[in-house]
Amino acid sequence: MDLSSINPILLIASLMVSATPILLAALGELVVEKSGVLNLGVEGMMITGAICGFAIGVNTGSPVLGFMFAAICGALLSLAFGILTQYLLSNQVATGLGLTLVGLGLSSLIGKPYEGIKSPTLQKMEIPILSDLPIVGRMLFSHDPMVYFSIALVAVVWAVLKYTRAGLILRAVGESHDAAHALGYKVVRIRIMAILFGGACAGLAGAYISLVRVPQWTEGMTAGAGWIALAIVVFASWKPWRILIGAYLFGGVTVLQLNLQAAGAKVPVEVLSMSPYLITILVLVIISARGNHGAPAALGKIFHASR
Amino acid sequence: MIRLEKRAQPSKLWTLATPFVAVVLTMIVGGIMFAMLGSDPFEAIRIIFWDPLFSEQFAAYSRPQLLVKAGPLILIAIGISMGFKAGIWNIGAEGQYIIGAICGAGMGLAFYPAESFIIFPLMILAGALGGWAWAMIPAVLKVRFGTNEILVSLMLVYVAEAFLASVSSGLLKNPDGMGFPGSRNLQQYPAAANLEIFQGSGMHWGVLTAFLAVIFAYVLLSRHMLGFQIRLTGEAPRAAKFAGVNPARIVFLCLGMAGALAGMAGMFEVAGPAGQITIDFNSGYGFTAIIVAFLGRLHPVGILLAGLLMALTYIGGELASLMLGIPGAAIQLFQGMLLFFLLATDVFINFRIRLSKTEAV
Known part of the structure; x- marks a missing residue:
């Protein structure tokens, strides 16, 4: 094995790219869970976003339109989840699973004609001055806009949750929907909005995979990234900045194992490709062994205002 | 203003009726989808739900296929439904199915080319143990560390798939396979082959096991203390604790049974x-079984019927893609929609719709 063939600068740069979809999806799910809803359909919304964004990107030649459309598709799919769980009071775990199954079916149905096509991809955005810095410039400051957008979104979500009235209400709904309802907040409406935000983020995340990271469409290409995003929310103890850490750690593992495969490590390829999932399990175990701190108290509970 | 009012008791009528309502709704929306794909919706629905059973041209082939496809679905769904009843969400049955298949086949291939009646039972045992062991991972982690079993069991599906890729081109690869990936064909190894019990019926040993599992689960859930404890844990976890139910034991039991049954199904x-x-021998049965479990109301007899219906959509779907060129993914979407509509209509079990003139505050 030749470790010297792994370039640390490129490694960190590609780490940021591979972490971005998980970061976006996990951030959306964080907001959903903060409002007290567990949406297990992230994988389904991601893959639908991936194909919808890809299709629009290919047909219009504009990846930006692709991203916008992917966010809309993700949000629409999540709206189905919202209606079922919030208005028709269905079980959130089962509905989320159903959403994933529907999303996988829908995406492969739409995606058939798009197999093997290359899509237009986002231009790299060289940040002036900073990107000219040695090493750090290549590593951190010459990425596509979505990478910066995702990091900015972390800051926005953090600030909104922590410092604004809207964030306070959202958290109140997630901690105790009965108390929030008694105070006159529209629990269902707030939750639907959170679910839509989560869906849009998952859609963007999917489109990032199909438009930037790969950039191609293959069936089932998200390969469990949505589930990993769910795990990262737990890992982050429902705190936005820890989502960033979790996603980048995970991105690092993914990139490193790919690099090790390419460098011809003596570890079997299969063990390497298992490693992201195994590490996710390991991280979940470590986090849960410390106790489940930070989970919103009303997470996954059904709200029905009687009278 | 439409308002939902909680029923004093869950409606027995709706509990039975919602699966049928969901199927009808799925047919309508699915029909619209088929029309959008450019096929005649009535013909498509007829080909999916009617022709596999009653068409003179296809029924001879597809009727046995019904049991072949329903067998694993029922077997897996029975296992995971126990967990769902107790609030233990094992959604990684696909992984347990794969590992069971690998262990079972590995056991059989280890004896190749010996001939003995004991080989096949040993393979069943190995398959069940393999699936059981794979399901014990989330069980132990949940009991010992409180780790979320949904995420762990699902992550293990991807691990199992990577493992499957490894053994099919490595450990279990057919030495006479001229370099192609894949193991020896067990169908051509009589001692290890899972043959039809009645020629041409599609009824192989797995289907028989599935039927036995239905009976076993029915007795367990309705007549045995353990079944009562499983239901109690799901419906009132605190009450279950006060009644002396050991939650760890229920986790081990539910995940273990689901794993063993899924492993056997794989084998x-x-x-x-x-x-x-x-x-890619696994065809997603582990995930479809989730739909089967819900469609069957987590009730063994319901699961039996739901498994047959879902098998019908598989076969009908193949037929529809052959006759009308409807893509296979459309059927997958069709099955997903079925679960969605079922969950949507389930609201009528516990609630009734009231129209009130004044807006509810």
Whole structure:
């Protein structure tokens, strides 16, 4: 094995790219869970976003339109989840699973004609001055806009949750929907909005995979990234900045194992490709062994205002 | 203003009726989808739900297929439904199915080319143990560390798939396979083959096991203390604790049974209809079984019927893609929609709709 063939600068740069979809999806799910809803359909919304964004990107030649459309598709799919769980009071775990199954079916149905096509991809955005810095410039400051957008979104979500009235209400709904309802907040409406935000983020995340990271469409290409995003929310103890850490750690593992495969490590390829999932399990175990701190108290509970 | 009012008791009528309502709704929306794909919706629905059973041209082939496809679905769904009843969400049955298949086939291939009646039972045992062991991972982690079993069991599906890729081109690869990935074909190894019990009926040993599992689960849930404890844990966890139910024991039991049944299903599939371990012999039964479990109301008899219906959509779907060129993914979407509509209509079990003139505050 030749470790010297792994370039640390490129490694960190590609780490940021591979972490971005998980970061976006996990951030959306964080907001959903903060409002007290567990949406297990992230994988389904991601893959639908991936194909919808890809299709629009290919047909219009504009990846930006692709991203916008992917966010809309993700949000629409999540709206189905919202209606079922919030208005028709269905079980959130089962509905989320159903959403994933529907999303996988829908995406492969739409995606058939798009197999093997290359899509237009986002231009790299060289940040002036900073990107000219040695090493750090290549590593951190010459990425596509979505990478910066995702990091900015972390800051926005953090600030909104922590410092604004809207964030306070959202958290109140997630901690105790009965108390929030008694105070006159529209629990269902707030939750639907959170679910839509989560869906849009998952859609963007999917489109990032199909438009930037790969950039191609293959069936089932998200390969469990949505589930990993769910795990990262737990890992982050429902705190936005820890989502960033979790996603980048995970991105690092993914990139490193790919690099090790390419460098011809003596570890079997299969063990390497298992490693992201195994590490996710390991991280979940470590986090849960410390106790489940930070989970919103009303997470996954059904709200029905009687009278 | 439409308002939902909680019923004093869950409606028995709606509990039975919602699966049928959901099927009808799925047919309507699915029909619209088929029309959008450019096929005649009535013809498509007829080909999916009617022709596999009653068409003179296809029924002879597809009727046995019904049991072949329903067998694993029922077997897996029975296992996971116990967990769902107790609030333990094992959604990684696909992984347990794969590992069961690998262990079962591995046991059989280890004896190749010996001939003995004991080989096949040993393979069943190995398959069940393999699936059981794979399900014990989330069980132990949940009991010991409180780790979320949904995420762990699902992550293990991806691990199992990577493992399957490894053994099918490595450990279990057919030495006479001229370099192609995939194991020896167990169908051509009589001692290890999962053959039809009645020629031409589609009834192989796995289907028989599925039927036995239905009976076993029915007795367990309705007549045995353990079944009562499973239901109690799901419906009132605190009450269950006060009644002296050991939650760890329920977790081990539910996940263990689900794993063993899924593992057996995998073994029967690989020794029978699939024939060999290949990188993609698994056809997503572990996930479809989730739909089967819900559609069957988590009730053994319901699961039996739901499994047959879901098998019908598989076969009908193949037929529809052959006759009308409807893509296979459309059927997958169709099955997903079925679960969605079922969950949507389930609201009527516990609530009734009231129209009130004044707006509810």
